[in-house]
Amino acid sequence: MIRVGLISLAHMHGLSYARALQSISDAQFVGIYDRDVERRDKYAKEFGVTSFENVEALLAEVDAVMICSENSLHAKYTLAAAKAGKHVLCEKPLATNLDDGNEMVRVCKEQGVLLQTAFPIRFSTPVVRAKEIIDSGAIGKIVAISGTNHGKMPPGWFLDKELAGGGAVFDHTVHVTDIMRWYLGSEVKEIYAEVDTAIHENVDIDDVGMLTMEFEDGTIATLDPSWSRPKTFPTWGDVTLKIIGTKGSLNVDAFAQSGEVFSDEVGHSQYYFWGDDADRAMVEDFVAAIREKREPRATGLDGLRATEVALAAYEAARQLKPIKLR
């Protein structure tokens, strides 16, 4: 039985990961530490697990942790867990700067603990199937990808540069960049970006962006990470990739498996997703990787690479010119 603790629910994905954990037979959800005491107690009670008063107390009781804190605290909690010999599943983006990210990857390696970046999209059944199709050679060599990871503007600390590290471009670049890297088996060589605070009022952080990348294998790609979906949009956002290969093309829409609900209670239409639960598959992979002493599907290094791209996007937008990453 692998005992797992949850550090912080600042990122509400943590709730989904916790539910997933509780459904896995060889894992045990031990408890929650959160610097927000009220939230910690509330969810510890809801899940029927221990509410820990500090990180050390939690670390003493577990084999592994899932970290869903504010982005800027990922490093602190990851390092604490690694130094205590605990495996880590860390919410994305991995870190808010490259020093932190490199340190997280290095220390986890040194300590011999697993560091997984929470990229649930890698576990979306249609996204995985697309990887199989690509690897089969059905569309030939990929030459271009246009991706989107649109969203609605999130609340709270996501809009605080210190805690979040960045806005839409930081939050929403990493998922699809990770999928592009995974599909291509190649790294981003160069990036250009337009970044702005445009859609939302009284916000001090970027809410729109448009990234253009070139990969080392020559593939060209763009990515729209904007928080450009209005409050009335039928769902939270999207993850899409339109892939052009030399022999064919492949459109991926990770959340297309849904129907449309029209409810007078809600006042606007909503997509009702009926596809597989990617969060659960990701947490299963975390537990299985620990058990089998293998690398998870998306490692800390994968998280670091995607973070590098997001940070370089800001630099390109500042300098108004493409930035070379490697």
Add this chain to the structure above:
Amino acid sequence: MIKVGMIGAGVMGGVHAAAYGRLSNAQLTTICDLRLEKAQKLAGPGVKVVTDYHEILQNPEIDAVDVCVPTYLHKEIVLAAAAAGKHVFCEKPIALSVEDAEAMVQACEQAGVKLGIGQVVRFFPDYAKAKDLLASGRIGEPKVVRTVRGGAFPIWSEDNWYADFFKSGGPIVDLMIHDLDWLLWLFGPVERVFAKSVHIPEQAGQDPLAHSLVTLRFDNGIIAHLEGSWAQPPGSPFTTSFEIAGTKGLYEYSKENSMPLVLRTAQGEERAKFVPESPLALEPYTAQIKAFIEAVVSDSDVPVPGQEAINALQVALAACQSAKTGDVVLLGGGQND
């Protein structure tokens, strides 16, 4: 009744010829094509067919010339038509270089004839009426825009002239120019352009492949992403879509998802064919020629004058330059001045 001579009886010539058949203010009297059989195929009763376009230009009964030849031949014919005192309706893109396009505009101005360019998207209601939606304020101030246009490589062209980018301009200048013109019409001048393009020339047994991804930053701050594709596998349907994200809402449109009719038929052993159709009382190509003819009759401004076509061409060429050099191309805005 405006009498029109059409030069070029290829794919667009066919579309235009059909449009004249629906118009009551214009009459197509002569069709010219080097390939006489192409012209004959389009010619209805009483329509003369010729292989030398000078016969059209020298015919005093013809008021206007409709230019449907490949892009690289536009300039020569438009200059000659202007010199002959004919009004000119010319297919898009206006030309392959700004210099050529300016020479065309200038020649028509000096000759006192109209020059209208077939940026037909402004006559597609799905695109045209987006302007009214924006004006209504329902989605607030537009901020981030995406357009997609493309399909399989256009294999229908004579000698495959589309595949020669020196003749066609490639997917940015030939195809994406539709969206560029529409975006400039909606949002004004562009400040800077960044673009990437892949072009894999024709290989044995395979069509060429060309795909372009372009980001624009407008003077007013709007960010736009344009996708222009001749890279879908052969036989793929042509699709267009766009979205406009604003401060108060979002407008999403996709041609594929907006088809009021889908006809399915199967003959004998063959599998069902799906034929979607979106009928309109006034089909867009007919609407644009009708508007041009009306401008000629009333001596008023043509719907897409040469200068506006040049503005779109400038942005298209900037995108090509960016794709080629890897640098951001600054237009400094104001190209609409």
